[in-house]
Amino acid sequence: MNVLLAEVAQATQRLADAGVPSPRFDAEELAAFVHGVGRGELHRVADADFDARYWEAVARREAREPLQHITGRAFFRYLELYVGAGVFVPRPETESVVGWAIDAVRAMDVAEPLIVDLCTGSGAIALALAQEVPRSRVHAVELDESALVWARKNVEGSRVTLHQGDARTALGELDGQVDLVISNPPYIPLTEWEYVAPEARDHDPQVALFSGEDGLDVIRGLERTAHRLLRPGGVVVVEHADTQGGQVPWIFTEDRGWADAADHPDLNNRPRFATARREVP
Template sequence: MSVFPPSARSSIVSTLRAAGCVFAEDEAGLLLSTAGSPAALAAMVERRAAGLPLEHVLGWAEFCGRRIAVDPGVFVPRRRSEFLVRQAAALAPADPVVVDLCCGTGALGAALAACLDRVELHAADVEPAAVRCARRNVGEPGRVYEGDLFAPLPASLRGRVDILLANVPYVPTKDVELLPAEARVHEPRVALDGGGDGLDVMRRVVAEAPHWLAPGGGLLVETSERQAARAARTMGDGGLVPRVVTSEELYATVVIGTRPGGAPLSRTATASG
């Protein structure tokens, strides 16, 4: 039996609409289903009306059909990144070694591991709060490291990585202030700001990726549509064989760079959503 009166939903919807929440009805249902008491519900509604991301208020986000823990101050996984996971799953050989760089909550690595029979999963992020969150989502036997890009990874992974997920920040610095307040105010800038043209962090990843990828292994990064050609050229200049895949359904663009050599990967990625 619900601990909340029948009038609670309409009251929450009115409050959220007044605060500018476009999907107030849906959000009210999520808040009601998550809160364990009237006091907890009131606090959650207040935080959401004050502008906190819904996922930070709930403490979780839905991603690839899974509930991913999301702590305050941690980057919220976007639904469009599900396309990157699908591309990675299509590329993965049997029993792959997977690394999730700039992992945030660990959503991408955790979702990919759930798609595969067996996987050796490693993840890393520079933000301590993200690392704590990712360790909850990745779980055993996955490993999550704190540090900048490849720096904290064990040297034993060099030349062994089959799938390298790198959902790096790709918003140009001048555009960060144009982002919605939910991201700009409540998510770490290091997870958003990709430098002058948005590709600075990606270039650092590409520069080192060939040393970590197994022959035939793939690096997958998300970009905007307008950055894709430049990102692909960067991968090509870095010794990887690039291609661009897109999803109109999720408005997502992924650039894949393959390290030449070795047997071809077992499955072929598609460009469809």
């Protein structure tokens, strides 16, 4: 075993002892990042090339700093994104939300679908939709200036139009024209603060995590925004916590102009996102 692989084994144990959920993967990813190779190429790093900065990176992860903050990158579907302090790190479970949205847009008989991503954060959702629905016109809205710094870096050169604004009042010029509204909003109840993983609680922006006593304050506001923006027959897709599956579809009720409200599972078969269609008169 070469020096780097031996150090990775030690780092894996340290991260496991610290409660890191995926210690082996993170130890290897940090080693690959520090040494400028792929994870599958770690065995090719010569003993003389071992970089002691690896242990600095391991110590940061041991303290539960997000892996993505240390490497400065996050992977989401087919994208590699810039991330760091001040922006919510996109999670794998959101990929299934976007997958459903992409299928829904592709099923529409619309040549150039108009899409709005509210609370865009890093821009991950908007960029994935722009990439995988090639003729789409995508607008992304973010209020927080710190998150916008990262979103601007990520959307540069893309077809995504980024707006700074409040998701509850943004894009009035698009009212009644949008085919799909999608959002991964804050949805953690304030009462759950102590149970949130340190990576999120101590490093993700609080504004991207918590939303009132039951976690649904922002989603209630987004319901009105989505109804305002969507054309008749347009679709809204909203991510939520797996414990909120029985609650979110009831926000999109028939008496508020919605049809076909439903909940959907993620890849682990946990309730993860709600969808509804703006009623056609």
